[in-house]
Amino acid sequence: MLQIIKIEWLKVKNYRTFWVFIALGLLAMLAPNFIIHDIFVKNIPQEAQKLLGQSMYDYPLVWQTVASVNSYTSGIFSLLLITLVSNEFNYRTHRQNIIDGWDRKDFVLSKLFWVVSLALLALITSLVAVIIFGSIYGKSPFSMENSRFLCYYFLQVLVSLCLALLVSMLIKRTGLAIILFLGYIMFIEQILVSVVKRFFGDVGGLLPLQAGDELLPFPMVEKLVKFSGPYDTTVYLAALAAYVILFVWLVFRRMLRTDL
Amino acid sequence: MSTILSLNNISKRYSSVQALDGVSFDIPAGSVFGILGPNGSGKTTLLGIVTDVLKADAGTFTVMDETPSAAQRRKIGTLLETPNFYHYLSAYKNLQIVANIKQQSEADIPRVLELAGLTARQHSAFKTYSLGMKQRLAIASAMLGNPEVLILDEPANGLDPVGIAEVRTLIRQLAQAGKTIIMASHLLDEVEKVCTHVAILRKGKLLGSGPVNAVLSRDNFIEIGSADTQALAQLIRKHPAFAQVLPGQEGILQVTFTQAIDPAALNNWCAQQGLWLSHLQMSRKSLETAFLELTNN
Numbered sequence: 366m367l368q369i370i371k372i373e374w375l376k377v378k379n380y381r382t383f384w385v386f387i388a389l390g391l392l393a394m395l396a397p398n399f400i401i402h403d404i405f406v407k408n409i410p411q412e413a414q415k416l417l418g419q420s421m422y423d424y425p426l427v428w429q430t431v432a433s434v435n436s437y438t439s440g441i442f443s444l445l446l447i448t449l450v451s452n453e454f455n456y457r458t459h460r461q462n463i464i465d466g467w468d469r470k471d472f473v474l475s476k477l478f479w480v481v482s483l484a485l486l487a488l489i490t491s492l493v494a495v496i497i498f499g500s501i502y503g504k505s506p507f508s509m510e511n512s513r514f515l516c517y518y519f520l521q522v523l524v525s526l527c528l529a530l531l532v533s534m535l536i537k538r539t540g541l542a543i544i545l546f547l548g549y550i551m552f553i554e555q556i557l558v559s560v561v562k563r564f565f566g567d568v569g570g571l572l573p574l575q576a577g578d579e580l581l582p583f584p585m586v587e588k589l590v591k592f593s594g595p596y597d598t599t600v601y602l603a604a605l606a607a608y609v610i611l612f613v614w615l616v617f618r619r620m621l622r623t624d625l
Numbered sequence: 626m627s628t629i630l631s632l633n634n635i636s637k638r639y640s641s642v643q644a645l646d647g648v649s650f651d652i653p654a655g656s657v658f659g660i661l662g663p664n665g666s667g668k669t670t671l672l673g674i675v676t677d678v679l680k681a682d683a684g685t686f687t688v689m690d691e692t693p694s695a696a697q698r699r700k701i702g703t704l705l706e707t708p709n710f711y712h713y714l715s716a717y718k719n720l721q722i723v724a725n726i727k728q729q730s731e732a733d734i735p736r737v738l739e740l741a742g743l744t745a746r747q748h749s750a751f752k753t754y755s756l757g758m759k760q761r762l763a764i765a766s767a768m769l770g771n772p773e774v775l776i777l778d779e780p781a782n783g784l785d786p787v788g789i790a791e792v793r794t795l796i797r798q799l800a801q802a803g804k805t806i807i808m809a810s811h812l813l814d815e816v817e818k819v820c821t822h823v824a825i826l827r828k829g830k831l832l833g834s835g836p837v838n839a840v841l842s843r844d845n846f847i848e849i850g851s852a853d854t855q856a857l858a859q860l861i862r863k864h865p866a867f868a869q870v871l872p873g874q875e876g877i878l879q880v881t882f883t884q885a886i887d888p889a890a891l892n893n894w895c896a897q898q899g900l901w902l903s904h905l906q907m908s909r910k911s912l913e914t915a916f917l918e919l920t921n922n
Contacts, residue, residue, distance in 0.1 A: 372725045380713055452711075461709035464676045465726040465766075466699030625678040 369475045386445035393438040394490045422502035425510035431494045432518035433581045442483040443529035447542045450533035460625045473620045480526040488519045520605045521577025527612035567595045576604040627654045629805045635684035643829050644670040650834035657800045659816040660809040662826035668809040699727045702767035703776040708759040712752040729770035741765035756783035778809045813913045827920045841915035846881045850904030
């Protein structure tokens with residue numbers, strides 16, 4: 366596996382697009398918290414603040430706030446993953462890697478390395494964001510209470526990346542894969558959730574990205590509207606884990622069986 | 626002589642096209658083995674199966690008498706179809722990736738770049754290369770780690786005449802060094818100059834395989850001509866060693882005999898029969914003629 370990681374590093378270390386995506390991803394995970402703080406904390410009247418109780422950036426609420434905010438922006442890492450995978454198909458280097466001596470499963474493992482790495486990067490960045498914004502904007506002392514929200518966030522990012530991997534393996538063309546993926550996360554799944562919830566009930570909340578959203582309600586809005594789902598947390602966690610397994614299995618199945 | 630690659634009843638179908646149909650042959654170690662066939666005959670499909678980028682519908686093959694594996698592919702230098710590299714990386718950095726996949730030392734990269742004549746441009750991005758340079762880089766990549774077996778699919782593709790001659794010389798040098806070279810090509814001139822063995826494919830079927838002269842029979846023939854071609858054609862059939870008249874150009878007969886014929890004796894025999902030859906030349910059937918005869922039948 367170390368050899369695979371070294372080879373993946375050689376592929377990206379001089380690839381400018383990769384570094385632009387990483388910088389954008391990090392920026393997109395930190396910057397919105399400044400804006401959210403300005404809108405929901407700084408500019409909110411003192412009376413309203415009292416009614417709402419604890420500030421969103423006070424511990425322990427800051428864990429949920431950062432996880433919820435970042436769950437909207439970390440899709441950039443999925444777009445990076447789609448670019449990395451579909452580059453291989455465009456340049457036909459996926460074939461060459463096999464011809465030169467990789468097993469087909471090595472190729473999948475090389476991309477799963479990016480899935481895990483990008484998910485960990487999102488998790489670590491969010492952790493840093495919690496510490497930064499919790500100490501700058503928060504008035505309560507550090508607390509690990511509610512840190513579970515970052516674990517939910519990590520799982521949601523993992524599902525999103527696995528879905529991106531599957532889409533790029535199936536579609537192979539960068540532009541089309543990105544459009545389809547963006548379409549799915551931006552509105553296709555929302556439509557599906559609405560339709561399934563209407564005709565089949567709460568099970569609609571178990572669709573891949575929605576299951577994560579149900580675990581990561583936005584703190585302040587949560588007080589006004591009931592956002593979190595009717596199922597127990599473990600049901601959503603099990604659904605997320607099942608999606609990761611399903612998507613990875615489909616990727617392996619595709620890569621191991623088809624002509625390249 | 627041991628066997629490098631042994632194919633057993635390999636078949637592959639693309640929807641309505643039977644790309645390979647029960648192909649079986651062996652490639653002996655140390656041979657320069659040409660896989661010949663017209664476009665669409667299944668050459669690249671066959672090599673794709675051997676390198677695991679395509680899956681056979683039926684059949685098996687062994688590499689160096691073992692079940693094929695990634696570890697074996699690392700010991701084989703392969704150029705399959707087009708050169709495939711990361712466009713944004715330089716030649717050197719692309720070869721670093723190949724060296725790491727092959728688990729070979731990066732110290733060999735300067736040697737293969739020099740061999741391919743790319744040392745001066747080794748730090749230029751692949752996307753800035755001409756077609757010929759891309760092909761040279763693919764050959765350099767196949768040579769990394771000095772493998773004992775090379776698979777070269779149309780190695781002269783995109784090269785200028787100097788490049789083609791260089792590749793031919795390189796293949797000869799490798800063959801002399803005892804390497805096994807498996808080469809798919811439709812350039813019969815190339816094959817004639819370098820191959821020791823061939824397999825001929827047509828529409829996915831194997832027409833024959835083995836040493837070049839055994840598969841593509843190229844008997845000596847004699848070209849004869851006279852003022853009266855029709856009379857000569859009738860006369861030559863009466864020669865005691867006559868075998869057949871080959872299709873040839875107008876006014877000239879290409880004749881094969883059942884035994885070696887001395888041109889002077891033939892000239893003398895014709896004169897004794899009252900016909901004077903105006904043209905007499907010993908010739909050998911070209912590989913192209915032999916190939917076309919085989920693939921058109």
